Amino acid sequence: MSDNHKQEMKKISTAVIKRLPRYYRYLGELLENDVVRISSKELSQRMNVTASQIRQDLNNFGGFGQQGYGYNVEFLYSEIGKILGLEKTYNIIIVGSGNLGQALANYIDFEKRGFVIKGLFDVNPRLIGIQVRGIEIRDIDQMEEFVKNNHIDIAVLTLPKQKAPKLANDLADWGVKGLWNFAPIDLQIKNDKVIVENVHLAESLMTLSYRVKDQLE
């Protein structure tokens, strides 16, 4: 409890939070390779960051290591998992069941981490009724009832940008806590408790072209 309190006191910067999943990934790989302990120095060399940064980042959340020894891989992996909220289960719907929505629905890995896809929705009559991973694509008209009855925590928005703002606000009103937004737009949600995480693929590709353009023959 007091630890939790501490967390809420000194606001963790987004820079730190965005590095946590990468630590988690490296620790998972070490775990798979039966590595028992690792020092910040060795991890920093593998990850190409400074040992200082690793220690600073972790100490935002508590002291997970031991002087003279380093960090126990299994313990640290599990602790970072908890920090990231991966010990919980999230009920998810996918809003927009086109190619990208279906691709995400098929990502088995998400389910492993506790993200459970409860429903898929679309407006397109040709998609409605189709099953993806055993889940039927439903008419978006049924979404309000579905969200309210199935305790949906997160909605994945894989739909055209025109439809995103209205639906995002509706979903927030219906009690959804997080939006994973793939539409190329900045959502303004009236309910300011709702968390939005954006994946702007087009923007990612543009930063690539920025760096590639001078290499072209």
Next chain:
Amino acid sequence: MSDNHKQEMKKISTAVIKRLPRYYRYLGELLENDVVRISSKELSQRMNVTASQIRQDLNNFGGFGQQGYGYNVEFLYSEIGKILGLEKTYNIIIVGSGNLGQALANYIDFEKRGFVIKGLFDVNPRLIGIQVRGIEIRDIDQMEEFVKNNHIDIAVLTLPKQKAPKLANDLADWGVKGLWNFAPIDLQIKNDKVIVENVHLAESLMTLSYRVKDQLE
């Protein structure tokens, strides 16, 4: 030329570069709405950033505005497009034609920006031969020849992480300049001229769960 020189002198920070596509998006929307001019102040209010930051960011690349007037929307849009390399054409292949690869292949928007999908590849015999947007999925064995003959600039990696490191290095050897990597791994390419842009979807979802977890009932 001297402008170009200037650019190469003072290294532009990645923070700036990652903001450019967002400016580009907002300017594109203004353009669609026939807005002719905009001041850094008004743009800053719409985008929820400081006017100072906008002016600083832009002045890394030159003076695109005019005192007392602001910025001409069409001109600035076009200039940022050039900075991002969007006036060029990039030949692309998609390596791994599962759900995500096919979803990206179907993204019409990329083609609009000059990213032209030339080929799709996979190891799975059940996928080979299928057409996506009129492009046949080929056996990955044919990829080397294809890359060398078709002047491929960018490869999209939508394949399992086990296969990514070897193929990434092969592609670099065959002359590919950029890798848009969706595999959950940090690629180490021997040829250090090759640019890697990562889209780690699982990590994005984890930063969402980090922020959502305390909101759960």
Next chain:
DNA sequence: TAGATTGTTAATCGATTAACAATC
């Protein structure tokens, strides 16, 4: 105990914001 390595404070570096002279 001696050596290793953390947790944490202090120093540095870089990015953001503020201010304002230049100028359209």
Next chain:
DNA sequence: TAGATTGTTAATCGATTAACAATC
């Protein structure tokens, strides 16, 4: 010309790195 707004320098803020005492 007067008002508006840029481009740019200076000030502030925050994030990263270095250093080291604490301690396993």
